[in-house]
Amino acid sequence: MKKEYWIILIVYIAMQFSGIIGMPLLVRGLKIDRVMALPIWLIISFTLALIIILFILRKDSHARGPKGTGQGSSIGHSIIWAVSGFFLALFSQYAAAIIEQLLGIHMGSENTQQILNIIDIFPLAMIVTSIIGPILEEIVFRKIIFGSLYRRFNFIISALISSVIFALAHMEPEHIILYSAMGLTFAFLYVKTNRIIVPIFAHVMMNTLVVLVQTVYRDDIERLQRDLESIQNFIGGFL
Template sequence: MKINFKAKADTGRYGKSKVSLSAKRGTKKTPLYILLLFIAVQLSPVLFITPTMEYFMGQGMTRAEAKLSTSGWLIAASMGIGFIAAIILILRDKRFFDIWKGKKAGPFAAVGWGLLGFLLLLVGQSLAAMIEIAIGIEPGSENTMGLVRIAEAVPLTILAVVLFGPVLEELVFRRVVFGSLNQTTNFWIATLISALVFGLVHMEFTHLLLYFTTGLILAFLYQRTKRIITPIIAHILLNGYVMLIQLNMEKIQNFLKQMENLQ
């Protein structure tokens, strides 16, 4: 009986060790998979530009119309697939977000900080824009205006910009880049590097300060609550707000003119 009991105990101990090592390997690999997935989402549409353009032009669209439609559908498709794939990867690795010491913020606090974070982003971007104007950089983002024109042609793009994009970017820049660096360096180094990378990836170097400021605030929100949902909420609200304003800019301008005439 003693021999059998010991053998069973040893088997259980070894089994537990294997599960633990497997979980650790999964946790280490998942950030890499998320990063590679994000790169694939950014680059894969290039492979389908020509056939998609030809299809839309074959439907009677002009080259300019086909270009907008192609961009819209490829952005929506690649980000949608990337979003689903990222969720699957995360669900398979239950320890993916276990990178913090100390207690995480409660659900209500996490959401509350997400809402507050949206306001912080508006203030931070306004200050960054003022600095840019002061040093001679013209306001307005070509990247944002391009997405607005695409969204007008393919409304499904709005879902990609407002939901899929923010979730993927927060998983990459806050959890993978910032989270990984924060474990090996410190908060300030991790924040500065992740915010800089976040700005550079958007490929709009004249407005690097604007994106850098956004990255700083989002990293702070993640550190503050230790929950990725917080910067995701703030990021979604920011993108949604920008798209709402830009898509209705003409109506807003007409309304302001009417108010001026009334005065």
């Protein structure tokens, strides 16, 4: 792995733990309410990390594809796969959710719920969850981690390892199937088009849709989840 990539990984990890310093700075130093300080620091840390990472990658812009070389797909072909990839990601997420249901895994996501709570407090935080976050994740987990593995192993091994790491990074091991399915989809889009912008677009669109739907129809979704869990428990009583 190139030195620049290691630096990017360090920046990304530092961003994840930056709240340890950033939160007290906002709360005690700038006297910002703790509830508001969280989304504000989220925006600051993610934005700074993205700027730093893009600056580091400025010399790497000529390298296309997970193997670092090769011509990327045409603009038209990339657009088609970006849009198709959005629906493919939704389908893989839906299929993974069904599998988790069959395994008796609770449908709800604490990570998603926390994100929605942050957006309720500070709607501007949606920029992070819908745009900046997905861009950073695709650069880190697909371009760097998957790309580095793909230069040594085949697609299946590289995609599986990077997708599991991607899943575990979301701190919800019970939903490892769900996140891994998404990771596999984005890795496929990256290899298929040789352009990291394609999985970035699909990821951004998917996160934006999920956040909007969860925000607008949250009560209905929670009611549906309770009904589905009741049906699952009822059926389980006969098995």
